Amino acid sequence: MKIEITPEAQAKLAKFNDKNIILDLDDGLGRFSGEGDCALITKFRIIMVDKDEDLSDYSIKLDSVMGPIYYKESAEEFLKPGIQLHVNPKTQLLVFKNDFETIDNSVNIIDFDSVKA
Numbered sequence: 001m002k003i004e005i006t007p008e009a010q011a012k013l014a015k016f017n018d019k020n021i022i023l024d025l026d027d028g029l030g031r032f033s034g035e036g037d038c039a040l041i042t043k044f045r046i047i048m049v050d051k052d053e054d055l056s057d058y059s060i061k062l063d064s065v066m067g068p069i070y071y072k073e074s075a076e077e078f079l080k081p082g083i084q085l086h087v088n089p090k091t092q093l094l095v096f097k098n099d100f101e102t103i104d105n106s107v108n109i110i111d112f113d114s115v116k117a
Contacts, residue, residue, distance in 0.1 A: 001079060002063040008087035009094055012109060013066060016048040021066060022058050023096075025075040042078070044096050044104045046085075049112045078103050
């Protein structure tokens, strides 16, 4: 499966081009989610991690113009035809959607090196 990343969204992610990209459903599961951090809303994050980070919880890949984007099995229910990351021109936030719905209107970009420091 392939995810479309618009040129505007690519520009927001470009400064991390030496890192792996994770599309993380923040559900409290997985190495990069804090236990109990999930809410009763659907929240996705883009997490940028070093190439040598353990991605065993995020073993499934999407193809993209920016290379593989990793995700975990619990996110699969949202990955329907037409998945896309684009920038809302009004808010300048990343939006994650598919052909059927807007999944998340404010996808945060997290540089894992900054968080773990």
